[in-house]
Amino acid sequence: AQAFLDVRDLRIHFKTDDGVVKAVDGLTFQLERGETLGIVGESGSGKSVTSLGILGLHRRGSAKISGEVWLDGEELIGASPERVRTLRGAKMSMIFQDPLTAMHPYYTVGKQIIEAYRVHHKVGKADARRRAVEMLDRVGIPQPQKRVDDYPHQFSGGMRQRAMIAMSLVNNPQLLIADEPTTALDVTVQAQILDLIRDLQAEYNSAVIIITHDLGVVAELADDILVMYGGKAVEHASAQDVFRRPExxxxxxxxxxxxxxxxxxxxxxxxxxxxxxxxxxxxxxxxxxxxxxxxxxxxxxxxxxxxxxxxxxxxxxxxxxxxxxxxxxxxxxxxxxx
Ligand code: SF4
Ligand code: MG
Known part of the structure; x- marks a missing residue:
């Protein structure tokens, strides 16, 4: 049977004035629900572009993308942008390094979670608001009934990261991609956020991809690790093998x-x-x-x-x-x- 996420020979190339940037050049991997893959490499190794390609968020105009991305039996590279947009948010979603990339400064945290929910659910505002409060509570925001009406800048960095995770998870995505989810946070908050991702994954049985330059971040979280260099995978194995007997x-x-x-x-x-x-x-x-x-x-x-x-x-x-x-x-x- 085909894996839940099946990426085959993915290539994402950008035309620039200086030449063609081969950001991702022939990447193949599989991931099942309930499993975590760590994609590790220095900046410029192609790991972030990979996630944007899977989610259909790469700059479509200048990018030449080829290969296949199968999500739950549906191919996404050849799918229409509308279809990919529907799947994004409903079936797959992303946690960014900087919550302000995903959250709008002029709207309350609650309003943004409510909107994200209502795009994919035919529910009234009161039900959606209840859902937003429930999600804020779920990610460990104290006094969620009150904080739901705060603006992003009224949250601390760690709380804002939690709020963004709440927004990313409001539709129970089956595929969650986290790009450097803890890089901007201090060590204690980092550990809390990683625990949170692990708990939520267990609860929703999601497939999770964690993208990081820091092997330490995925040490306790990943089942498999894919090491990228120059747009390609150079090592791909179980986390245990990558830590105990990397080659x-x-x-x-x-x-x-x-x-x-x-x-x-x-x-x-x-x-x-x-x-x-x-x-x-x-x-x-x-x-x-x-x-x-x-x-x-x-x-x-x-x-x-x-x-x-x-x-x-x-x-x-x-x-x-x-x-x-x-x-x-x-x-x-x-x-x-x-
Ligand atoms: Fe590359 Fe291996 Fe040769 Fe080093 S030894 S340059 S990693 S092929
Ligand atoms: Mg990056």
Missing amino acids: HPYAWGLLSSMPRVDREVRDRLVPIKGNPPSLINLPSGCSFHPRCPYVERNGIPCKTVEPTLAEGTAEHGVACHIPPAERLAIFKSDIAPS
Whole structure:
């Protein structure tokens, strides 16, 4: 049977004056309801554009988008913008990093949640208002009957994030995409928001995609992790495998910037030097090669041949020319000696 969310060879390219930006270039993954996928990478790796593409929010005019996105058996790339707009909000929705991207400053929080609900439900204002209060309560806003009439700027950053989550969830979406949902928040509030997303997911049995530059954010939340680099997936595996036995040199670098890795391991990790590649002019061969400490090791053709995301070990896809057994050996000796 087809997965609830089935993304096949998704490509999102933008024409600019400087050339074609290949923001997403051949991405394939599946996700079931009740599961969480973490999409991890530096800024400019294509992870946010991926989510906008799935939700039909990319800039349609300048973007060339191809591939297939199946949601619950319905293909979205070829669907009309009207159809995608109907599904967005009803069946899928998005939590943004900055609540003010999603919330209008001139309307009360309650009015915005009520509107989001009434677009998809034929209910009167009183019922919709009850629903808004219920959602604010559900996401942990104190005194929701009173706060429902506040404007976004009257909320603290963390409360505003909760209010936006309430708005995103008011129609019980089956697919929820959260793009850097906690980046702007302090550590305590971050943990609360992540707990909240987990609770709501369990309650609604949604499929959740969390997009982040910080592996720590998805450490406890994700079932699977997809590591993106230069618009492509370079490693895709269960979260357990990505944390315990990652195989791509870029993933090793990401681990090194994770504060929750224990100290002894972290001290031995080498942070990734250099900058993310230009999506207009990717380096030849493996696009990570200018930054990779293992480039051309034992004469492997990193600079000329592009590695593909072959299944290294079962269910563990890695785009790197180093043979799987050797990658694990390097990880154990150089990265995480125990
Ligand atoms: Fe490094 Fe080569 Fe593997 Fe790319 S293919 S990650 S350059 S070892
Ligand atoms: Mg982004």
